[in-house]
Amino acid sequence: MNDDTRPDGGTTEAKRPSATAGALSGVDGYRVLLYLGLLGVLGFFLVPIESGLVTSFKTSGGVGGSLPFAPPTSETFTVEKWRIAFDALGRGLVNSALYAIPATVISALLGSLAAYGITQSSWKPRYKAPVLALFVAGIFIPYQAVLVPLSQFWSTVPLGEWLGFLWALGISDDYTGIVELVVTHVAYGLPICTVLFRSYYKNMNEEMIEAARLDGASLRRIYRRIVLPLSGPMFAVVLIYQFTQIWNDLLFTLVLVQTESSPAAPVVLILAGLGESLEGQDFALRMAGAFIAALPTLAVYIAFGEEFAEGVAT
């Protein structure tokens, strides 16, 4: 809106105060209201996180006896819950990284290849459209629609036997679930990666690629020498988006690893059952656990917020 006041800035500002009572308060009042609104919304977004954070540092007595958003006092302050939560979730962090990182890298690479093969090639758009439509529709598939076949599929594939050499090294064969998670996340992450890369390659400078083609370069050579080196910014977007998605997903871990007591249990799976007991819920523990599980994605988000925003907006 202020885009349009900018060009004739002075005049609108001069006009406004005459409409209201005070000369200065007219302009400022409007801006003050705007910033108050923005800050109010900021509070709305931060309250759940803030009250979670302060609660995670309170003793059980402090959780029940003080306001949920008030910081702990010196009597009710404790890091005990963080320690317990870290003991419970530590192995989960490692397990999550074990499948989230490979799955992210592989799906981004394959997505880039697929998008390149569809976008920067000259076969007929009429036939490209359905291929692309199947990729796009794949983004929106509710995972529930593939769950039962997925568990059937992984119970048929003797992956555990193929990986026998790993178990011989003393690694628990529950880690079959981790390998299954890598393949599964690659397959279901591919559609979004492909579409993100496609939107990038579509707007790529075509002259350079045309020139390379005229010089007789093969598609493979063009990809390696021109397209891949120029894909850096989009790789950042896709890697960050994919990592967040895969790290955060619960459903596949629930189906493929199943129990939180498994040595291969990812962090989200352990967190989902944390702090529940017969005596009631330990909210301080749940909050501390939530922050530990969210730490990697929070760090990525704070460091690469722009890329994340670009990933979700496309």
Next chain:
Amino acid sequence: MTRNSETGDDSDDAVPDGGVAESAAESRDRGGFSPVAALNRRFGGDFVESSQFWLPPFLLVALFVYGAIAWNFLISLTDFSGFGTPNYGDLDFEMYARALADGGFIEAAVNTFVLLLGFTLVTLGLGLGLAILIDRNIRFENTFRTIYLLPMSLSFVVTAQFWAWMFNFNNGVINIAITSLGLGRVDWIGNPDVVLWAVMFALMWQFAGYAMVVYLAGLRAIPDEHYEAAKVDGASTVRMYWRVIIPQLKGSSISASVVLMVFALKAFDFLYSLVGGYRPPNGADILATKMVREAYANLNWAYASAIAITLFLMTLGIVGPYLYYQYNRGNL
């Protein structure tokens, strides 16, 4: 597949002498003996050469997404339950009839629908409001935007912990806020009449930032002249947005609402983590949670598959028209 990539290598070598290779391919084709040339002629240009890039990922997606959906449909026609393997010899629509006769299924379907519509509309509205506020040439724009989008980067499992605490009956922020206004406490999670709205509110908190980002991109794409023209015509700010700007955000609204609806259909992770189990609070059961519960808690695989197909058809009803719309606009 290996065959294709081999032939792809062939045409790799053939390309360097561009025109010559093509005429050679054509003459080979006239001889009626080259599948590569025939495929290229059918699908155009470098179909075979490019397939080494897109075909392997495409096959992976085809197998895991579309193959699995077809298989899922097949399982939904059997009576598969408990341990063991499905018997594909006896196929019928019994599970779908069972779903229609199951009060729990109808309730879950209605809840899914309410959540879908309510959540999408409220989130779009809030997102649009935020985008307009952010777009008013403010300072610290990046900071505001980053914090508004922050919940979107968190896992459903994490946000469910926060909201379980927010909605806590005795000492949750929400109940403290409303009692300070002089209202009585509400059992947000335990009362079947309000729990769905509480869930909707929490999801809105998580995804309003997403809607904002999409709308912001839309707002920034509108030329400045449109604002100026409206000003010159003497339209008030509200009128300007209502009559001139918001109608131009149709594209943003459509893509944002499709994504939000799909998120609502997938809200399983949130509901599971809220209670730490397959059985969501009474009144908040949706098809996504019922499907997983029937399959992995009750081992009613075929019945769960039938619910999954229903869910898939709902998604298709939303995404199908969207894809058609994008195709017509030349975006595919």
